[in-house]
Amino acid sequence: MEPSRIERLCIEKGLKMTGQRRLIARVLSDATDHPDVEELYRRALAIDPRISIATVYRTVRLFEEKNILERRDFGGGRAHYEPVERGHHHHLIDIDTGKVIEFEDAEHERLAEAIATRLGYDLAGHRLELFGRRREAVAPSRAGDRAKQGSGSRGARGPVNGDASTRPRNKPEAP
Amino acid sequence: MEPSRIERLCIEKGLKMTGQRRLIARVLSDATDHPDVEELYRRALAIDPRISIATVYRTVRLFEEKNILERRDFGGGRAHYEPVERGHHHHLIDIDTGKVIEFEDAEHERLAEAIATRLGYDLAGHRLELFGRRREAVAPSRAGDRAKQGSGSRGARGPVNGDASTRPRNKPEAP
DNA sequence: TTAGCTGCAAAACGTTTGCTTCCCG
DNA sequence: CGGGAAGCAAACGTTTTGCAGCTAA
Numbered sequence: 001m002e003p004s005r006i007e008r009l010c011i012e013k014g015l016k017m018t019g020q021r022r023l024i025a026r027v028l029s030d031a032t033d034h035p036d037v038e039e040l041y042r043r044a045l046a047i048d049p050r051i052s053i054a055t056v057y058r059t060v061r062l063f064e065e066k067n068i069l070e071r072r073d074f075g076g077g078r079a080h081y082e083p084v085e086r087g088h089h090h091h092l093i094d095i096d097t098g099k100v101i102e103f104e105d106a107e108h109e110r111l112a113e114a115i116a117t118r119l120g121y122d123l124a125g126h127r128l129e130l131f132g133r134r135r136e137a138v139a140p141s142r143a144g145d146r147a148k149q150g151s152g153s154r155g156a157r158g159p160v161n162g163d164a165s166t167r168p169r170n171k172p173e174a175p
Numbered sequence: 176m177e178p179s180r181i182e183r184l185c186i187e188k189g190l191k192m193t194g195q196r197r198l199i200a201r202v203l204s205d206a207t208d209h210p211d212v213e214e215l216y217r218r219a220l221a222i223d224p225r226i227s228i229a230t231v232y233r234t235v236r237l238f239e240e241k242n243i244l245e246r247r248d249f250g251g252g253r254a255h256y257e258p259v260e261r262g263h264h265h266h267l268i269d270i271d272t273g274k275v276i277e278f279e280d281a282e283h284e285r286l287a288e289a290i291a292t293r294l295g296y297d298l299a300g301h302r303l304e305l306f307g308r309r310r311e312a313v314a315p316s317r318a319g320d321r322a323k324q325g326s327g328s329r330g331a332r333g334p335v336n337g338d339a340s341t342r343p344r345n346k347p348e349a350p
Numbered sequence: 351t352t353a354g355c356t357g358c359a360a361a362a363c364g365t366t367t368g369c370t371t372c373c374c375g
Numbered sequence: 376c377g378g379g380a381a382g383c384a385a386a387c388g389t390t391t392t393g394c395a396g397c398t399a400a
Contacts, residue, residue, distance in 0.1 A: 016353090016354070016355075018354095018355060018356080020355080020356070021355090050356095050357090051356090051357090052356070052357050052358070054356080054357065054358075054359095055355085055356060055357075058355085058356085077364095077365095
């Protein structure tokens with residue numbers, strides 16, 4: 001079987017390629033979403049049931065350090081991962097479904113740079129997260145134009161209450 | 176002793192005011208930074224050594240639900256809190272010192288709204304975090320106009336390595 | 351051959367909760 | 376007085392780690 005994109009990256013960076021790393025690399029290469037470690041573990045288990053979750057943790061950490069993966073924190077306790085090769089972008093999180101939409105915005109990049117400069121800093125990184133809710137179709141004609149959405153790891157875990165009342169242990173919430 | 180600003184808020188919202196809540200309200204009113212729960216606990220302990228950390232957790236959660244506090248996640252495991260009365264703003268985190276600088280930017284607000292709209296969403300909230308490093312003074316004349324900085328909770332815990340090598344368990348890092 | 355990876359189970363970490371006692375309103 | 380709050384310790388969910396054996400290079 002030919003090496004996955006991420007496995008190739010690993011080799012480039014001189015990592016020792018074990019079966020488990022190859023497996024995780026493949027799972028990550030195949031992913032189009034932002035899985036957390038448990039989800040990665042689940043997907044890996046489905047292919048080879050002998051892998052341990054400790055290895056998944058160790059591997060994503062390694063990959064992150066080697067700049068192969070990016071860790072994302074959408075709020076809700078668990079870290080999510082995605083290949084850096086997808087390039088720089090930001091996220092809009094649907095607070096009703098938990099779905100994550102990726103986007104880029106040149107103007108924002110420019111603005112972030114400008115703000116840092118204004119404050120006397122060199123920008124080393126930044127993150128922008130939007131939390132939103134599908135806009136109701138207001139036009140009287142056909143309701144609901146749809147947005148291309150990158151899909152969330154696991155499905156929604158119940159809607160966020162708009163007024164920050166009870167917080168359901170592990171949900172993203174709108175700041 | 177007269178009630179702190181936050182205690183007044185609590186009373187307005189009809190919360191039962193116990194000694195502990197009054198204490199935490201005071202500590203929060205006095206804070207100009209973004210303390211985490213442990214730090215709040217420490218500051219509260221210094222005033223009244225009989226408070227328990229469980230109470231601090233329960234209280235900040237309550238205050239958050241009542242829209243008195245805002246929880247912030249700067250990456251690094253712990254949640255940080257600040258009074259909402261400080262108004263809407265964003266943060267620039269100094270990756271060398273851990274210091275947090277607050278800023279507002281009208282253009283960014285407008286842009287965030289516009290992006291959400293473009294994607295078919297109503298913006299419910301958003302967060303922008305910049306990670307940066309003090310700019311070296313390059314100009315031969317007077318070096319470095321200074322930025323008003325809100326100061327980090329506890330001092331820096333060692334610099335972040337620019338290339339994401341070993342991650343020191345509980346440090347913010349630049350995305 | 352051997353540095354370094356894996357699995358397992360146990361520990362660590364921040365946070366929440368069950369229960370009993372205590373206190374505010 | 377009664378319902379909610381506090382304290383304590385135990386439980387929680389996620390992540391890390393110590394150790395003994397295994398494996399890629």
